[in-house]
Amino acid sequence: MNPPDHTQIPIDHLSMVRTITDMPLRSISFPRVTIGSLPEIVLLDIFDFYIKAAGHTHQWHVLVHVCQIWRYLVFASPQRLNLQILCSTTTPVKRLLYVWPRHLPIFVSNFKQVSRGPVVDDIVAALEHRDRVCRIDIDDISDDEFGPLFTVMQEPYPALTNIRLGVWFRRGLVPSLTDTFLGGSVPQLKSLTIYGIPFPALPNFLLGSHALVSLELWSIPYTGYIPPEAMVKSLSTLTHLEHLLIVFESATAFPDQISRYPPLSTRVVLPALTHLTFRGISEYFEDFAVRIDTPLLHIGLLDIRFCFNQDVLDIPHSIDFINRAEKPEITHLKLAEMSFEHNYAAISLYVERGDYRVDGFSIRAECRALDREISYLTQMCNQLSTFLVGVEQLDLRQDLFWWHQDNIDSAQWLDLFRLFPSVRALRIAPVLRPLIAPVLGGLTGEMIMEVFPALHDLHISEIALSGQLLGTDPIVSFTTARQLSDHPVALHDWACWIGS
Numbered sequence: 001m002n003p004p005d006h007t008q009i010p011i012d013h014l015s016m017v018r019t020i021t022d023m024p025l026r027s028i029s030f031p032r033v034t035i036g037s038l039p040e041i042v043l044l045d046i047f048d049f050y051i052k053a054a055g056h057t058h059q060w061h062v063l064v065h066v067c068q069i070w071r072y073l074v075f076a077s078p079q080r081l082n083l084q085i086l087c088s089t090t091t092p093v094k095r096l097l098y099v100w101p102r103h104l105p106i107f108v109s110n111f112k113q114v115s116r117g118p119v120v121d122d123i124v125a126a127l128e129h130r131d132r133v134c135r136i137d138i139d140d141i142s143d144d145e146f147g148p149l150f151t152v153m154q155e156p157y158p159a160l161t162n163i164r165l166g167v168w169f170r171r172g173l174v175p176s177l178t179d180t181f182l183g184g185s186v187p188q189l190k191s192l193t194i195y196g197i198p199f200p201a202l203p204n205f206l207l208g209s210h211a212l213v214s215l216e217l218w219s220i221p222y223t224g225y226i227p228p229e230a231m232v233k234s235l236s237t238l239t240h241l242e243h244l245l246i247v248f249e250s251a252t253a254f255p256d257q258i259s260r261y262p263p264l265s266t267r268v269v270l271p272a273l274t275h276l277t278f279r280g281i282s283e284y285f286e287d288f289a290v291r292i293d294t295p296l297l298h299i300g301l302l303d304i305r306f307c308f309n310q311d312v313l314d315i316p317h318s319i320d321f322i323n324r325a326e327k328p329e330i331t332h333l334k335l336a337e338m339s340f341e342h343n344y345a346a347i348s349l350y351v352e353r354g355d356y357r358v359d360g361f362s363i364r365a366e367c368r369a370l371d372r373e374i375s376y377l378t379q380m381c382n383q384l385s386t387f388l389v390g391v392e393q394l395d396l397r398q399d400l401f402w403w404h405q406d407n408i409d410s411a412q413w414l415d416l417f418r419l420f421p422s423v424r425a426l427r428i429a430p431v432l433r434p435l436i437a438p439v440l441g442g443l444t445g446e447m448i449m450e451v452f453p454a455l456h457d458l459h460i461s462e463i464a465l466s467g468q469l470l471g472t473d474p475i476v477s478f479t480t481a482r483q484l485s486d487h488p489v490a491l492h493d494w495a496c497w498i499g500s
Helices: 013-022 040-054 057-064 066-075 119-127 143-152 202-207 228-237 281-289 317-322 369-381 411-417 433-441 474-484
Strands: 085-087 106-109 133-138 162-165 191-195 214-220 242-248 275-280 301-308 333-340 346-354 355-365 391-398 425-428 459-460 490-493
Touching: 040 057, 040 425, 085 411, 119 143, 133 433, 143 355, 162 214, 202 228, 214 275, 214 474, 228 281, 228 411, 275 281, 281 301, 333 369, 346 369, 346 459, 355 369, 411 433, 433 474
Parallel strands: 085 106, 106 133, 133 162, 162 191, 191 214, 214 242, 242 275, 275 301, 301 355, 333 391, 391 425, 425 459, 459 490
Antiparallel strands: 333 346, 346 355
16 A cells, blocks of 8 residues: 555545535435545544544554554654654553654653652653654653753754753752753754753753744743843844743842843844743843844733832833833723732733723732732832823722731822823722722812722622612712712622723
8 A cells, every 4th residue: 555645636625525514404415435435635634633632642542553554544644643652651661662663753751650760761761762752741850860861861852842841849959951951952942841940051052942932931940040131142043932931930049130231232133922921020021121122022922020129110121122012002901900919919901802801911019018019019000101091991909818908008099099090990809998998088179080080980899789888988978079079980889890
């Protein structure tokens, strides 16, 4: 039997299927057809659908055990079906690799690991077939596994396209990946994910990995710190990079001093980048953002989370970077959401379309005291003022299980609220109502219209749509004052949704 020649198939079977499915059921004649009579190209489409639906590239094992024809067809189409041999900790690797065809790529994984000890020998045995290994996915590397695994991975892997290495539960000092890791570079590498493992040699590694599409650096420890200028330089050759994630372990993962944006003649352009996630201190991102241009970065795929060591937040280059991102018109950002959680505060801005929140971005500050969270949000919103001019709905949220901090100066809340002059709908979470209601109820004189001057709808808890508030409730004082100022505010229950 010769290998299938798909170019000789005269019928577009997909078009034929679409035509049949569009016909009335009664007008279709169904001759008796067995699966053995289907053209090879149709069988390959069925096989491909089955493998992808199963979610595992090794699911082709089932197909090759059906019959000799299927077995030959599968092995004759390794690229079409993306055939890979899965070598895991539950696989007898040394025997398996001599059963299946030797031209098939190898996927090395410890996903199903249930015990320690000898199983690492099977993983190492698979990694020794360097010309065939196309994917490596090894999580939760133990202390005694570092030596054998990293030793075998010191030479080139020319077929490798995806690698994921992680240490989830650190038990001691994690050894660093050196400049000889994977031979120093992997020209065909498409995706690199490192979790909790220091890789100070990464900049040189990236300079030789030009095909990279996705780079994720999770939980970067102090021993793996890479200066922002070195990081940018290493990214400059990654013209295909679409997804970038840089997450530091904590604020202690940084040196005491970080250089602050030296003069640049030109920025490094990352022409394909569409997704960016950063978690670390603001000084690092300031020095990183001022050095790059990302013409395709969508504002809805930008996630910035800062951990702060100071009281003053100064992020002009971060704001400028957001402004330079590909984004909807600023006036289309209609919805703002501020979250006050037990260990962070966040401001998120969205374009609202019906009941959906799309095309937004978020900046988060990690801290644990409510007064500091309000201060950080006020500083962030001051610097984001150009994005707030069109916001018409403001949601204030808080962790239900977080204890209140009652000694908040009303002036702090008012400084924050004044930054939203166009808000027409305000939704206050039940947990925040005891803190914010007295602030609004205490407004007098000209201040009544200085805070939320465009407000038309107020959503708070414990308001039945047909009920009334007690006269002693501070919200009554606020709504009465607005009524007297010819700018009435309608009350709604917290759960009632106000559209744009």
